[in-house]
Amino acid sequence: xxxxxxxxxxxxxxxxxxxxxxxxxxxxxxxxxxxxxxxxxxxxxxxxxxxxxxxxxxxxxxxxxxxxxxxxxxxxxxxxxxxxxxxxxxxxxxxxxxxxxxxxxxxxxxxxxxxxxxxxxxxxxxxxxxxxxxxxxxxxxxxxxxxxxxxxxxxxxxxxxxxxxxxxxxxxxxxxxxxxxxxxxxxxxxxxxxxxxxxxxxxxxxxxxxxxxxxxxxxxxxxxxxxxxxxxxxxxxxxxxxxxxxxxxxxxxxxxxxxxxxxxxxxxxxxxxxxxxxxxxxxxxxxxxxxxxxxxxxxxxxxxxxxxxxxxx
Amino acid sequence: xxxxxxxxxxxxxxxxxxxxxxxxxxxxxxxxxxxxxxxxxxxxxxxxxxxxxxxxxxxxxxxxxxxxxxxxxxxxxxxxxxxxxxxxxxxxxxxxxxxxxxxxxxxxxxxxxxxxxxxxxxxxxxxxxxxxxxxxxxxxxxxxxxxxxxxxxxxxxxxxxxxxxxxxxxxxxxxxxxxxxxxxxxxxxxxxxxxxxxxxxxxxxxxxxxxxxxxxxxxxxxxxxxxxxxxxxxxxxxxxxxxxxxxxxxxxxxxxxxxxxxxxxxxxxxxxxxxxxxxxxxx
Numbered sequence: 001x002x003x004x005x006x007x008x009x010x011x012x013x014x015x016x017x018x019x020x021x022x023x024x025x026x027x028x029x030x031x032x033x034x035x036x037x038x039x040x041x042x043x044x045x046x047x048x049x050x051x052x053x054x055x056x057x058x059x060x061x062x063x064x065x066x067x068x069x070x071x072x073x074x075x076x077x078x079x080x081x082x083x084x085x086x087x088x089x090x091x092x093x094x095x096x097x098x099x100x101x102x103x104x105x106x107x108x109x110x111x112x113x114x115x116x117x118x119x120x121x122x123x124x125x126x127x128x129x130x131x132x133x134x135x136x137x138x139x140x141x142x143x144x145x146x147x148x149x150x151x152x153x154x155x156x157x158x159x160x161x162x163x164x165x166x167x168x169x170x171x172x173x174x175x176x177x178x179x180x181x182x183x184x185x186x187x188x189x190x191x192x193x194x195x196x197x198x199x200x201x202x203x204x205x206x207x208x209x210x211x212x213x214x215x216x217x218x219x220x221x222x223x224x225x226x227x228x229x230x231x232x233x234x235x236x237x238x239x240x241x242x243x244x245x246x247x248x249x250x251x252x253x254x255x256x257x258x259x260x261x262x263x264x265x266x267x268x269x270x271x272x273x274x275x276x277x278x279x280x281x282x283x284x285x286x287x288x289x290x291x292x293x294x295x296x297x298x299x300x301x302x303x304x305x306x307x308x309x310x311x312x313x
Numbered sequence: 314x315x316x317x318x319x320x321x322x323x324x325x326x327x328x329x330x331x332x333x334x335x336x337x338x339x340x341x342x343x344x345x346x347x348x349x350x351x352x353x354x355x356x357x358x359x360x361x362x363x364x365x366x367x368x369x370x371x372x373x374x375x376x377x378x379x380x381x382x383x384x385x386x387x388x389x390x391x392x393x394x395x396x397x398x399x400x401x402x403x404x405x406x407x408x409x410x411x412x413x414x415x416x417x418x419x420x421x422x423x424x425x426x427x428x429x430x431x432x433x434x435x436x437x438x439x440x441x442x443x444x445x446x447x448x449x450x451x452x453x454x455x456x457x458x459x460x461x462x463x464x465x466x467x468x469x470x471x472x473x474x475x476x477x478x479x480x481x482x483x484x485x486x487x488x489x490x491x492x493x494x495x496x497x498x499x500x501x502x503x504x505x506x507x508x509x510x511x512x513x514x515x516x517x518x519x520x521x522x523x524x525x526x527x528x529x530x531x532x533x534x535x536x537x538x539x540x541x542x543x544x545x546x547x548x549x550x551x552x553x554x555x556x557x558x559x560x561x562x563x564x565x566x567x568x569x570x571x572x573x574x575x576x577x578x579x580x581x582x583x584x585x586x587x588x589x590x591x592x593x594x595x596x
Contacts, residue, residue: 033412051446118332124339133579138568284442295437
């Protein structure tokens with residue numbers, strides 16, 4: 001670096017090309033590093049969706065490939081009028097809303113606790129992140145066999161000590177059982193996002209409010225919550241995107257039985273077990289439409305955070 | 314005692330109480346994992362008791378069983394497949410994402426924010442809707458039960474995350490530094506090797522770890538697109554969904570062994586975890 005500082009002016013002159021490359025060429029040179037990733041994404045993620053859309057207009061059972069024919073919107077009609085499928089839409093909504101809300105509230109509580117200084121804060125943070133770092137299938141197996149098992153699961157084992165009942169958790173409250181395991185895994189995620197939000201607060205402003213005699217509760221309601229609003233939205237939306245798509249927990253804990261089949265599980269089942277390609281595709285397109293609604297809001301939130309950071313930088 | 318001193322001690326007392334509450338909740342959240350670890354070292358008989366046997370003798374039988382000592386299927390092929398799929402897709406992701414992030418942060422293309430949001434939007438479409446055409450394509454192309462198909466799919470799954478993360482890391486490099494080097498006659502390879510790489514290396518490492526985690530965890534595609542040959546570790550775990558007599562210690566050992574790489578990668582990337590999971594929106 002020291003040697004180069006001696007000739008700062010000479011260098012660009014010698015590098016000035018005799019024939020200036022056209023602006024178009026330069027634009028392509030700038031674009032070139034982007035293209036492999038962009039083309040890869042378009043081919044691998046966009047084309048299959050187009051194919052799904054096309055297949056959704058066909059009556060196509062893969063066991064009877066010769067009987068394949070165009071049916072227009074029949075699959076959609078069938079999907080929207082099928083009681084099981086409508087049930088699975090409802091299940092997906094219930095599952096997503098319950099898990100997102102519960103893990104947001106718990107995550108907020110934990111983030112507020114972790115935002116304070118106390119002995120061993122780093123260790124507690126690590127303990128809290130751990131559930132998020134268990135492979136989802138393994139976590140689901142853990143809840144199904146090791147915690148929920150009515151005979152030798154930990155929950156009933158602990159209840160045994162206090163002389164409590166010995167419920168069959170999964171059979172009695174199947175959806176709640178799936179939700180609890182997901183809340184356990186997703187609370188750390190919410191906590192991390194909200195903790196980042198808390199730590200980006202303007203501490204001078206809070207000090208000023210405190211000097212002016214504001215109580216902790218007033219500071220929380222009037223300063224902290226408004227600041228956290230977008231982090232709460234971001235957590236809720238990203239959480240929704242991931243949990244709407246959840247397959248692992250439903251597949252592992254209840255195998256979609258007892259009214260816990262959500263849309264991803266139903267799509268999986270209708271083509272993997274029932275071989276109904278057309279129906280599966282129509283259900284898939286409906287999942288996409290549902291996701292686009294969430295995604296539109298999510299993108300808006302992300303882009304507002306993004307712009308704020310760009311202007312702050 | 315003056316009133317201010319009283320107030321300070323009361324505040325301190327409440328602070329200690331909240332610290333204790335944080336500890337209790339932390340332990341409560343960790344308890345299932347601790348119990349899983351303890352159970353994995355118990356014999357099958359001790360693992361399946363009610364009330365639970367906390368102080369039973371420790372043994373490695375659960376692990377021996379998991380690794381196929383009792384005549385069960387060996388998990389090694391699945392572990393190797395998962396390693397290949399995760400490592401290869403992560404490398405491919407970095408290879409594609411780094412130049413893209415460069416064109417979105419340092420030497421920006423026009424409408425670079427639109428491109429960034431295109432990448433992000435692909436992450437928001439549910440994978441399950443693409444499952445069927447990918448399955449049909451794989452079947453016709455003879456790619457079913459082939460680990461390299463998963464490598465490609467996992468690359469597409471993680472590329473948006475990596476582009477966003479790396480973009481935000483590279484954007485932190487002061488433009489003035491790069492301009493100065495350019496004025497000093499440094500060419501692109503030199504700028505990349507001497508300035509960009511050293512500054513962004515921790516970020517690249519965190520990106521890689523997060524991509525690794527997502528690939529290692531993936532179940533749906535692996536379950537549908539692989540069979541006996543290319544089976545991954547999560548698919549291997551689905552073999553434990555139905556109870557098989559006394560097998561808790563084995564399940565716990567299996568779950569723990571298969572989660573270890575994720576736990577290790579996650580704790581290593583702890584500081585950047587939020588940034589990766591929120592696709593770079595939160596720092």
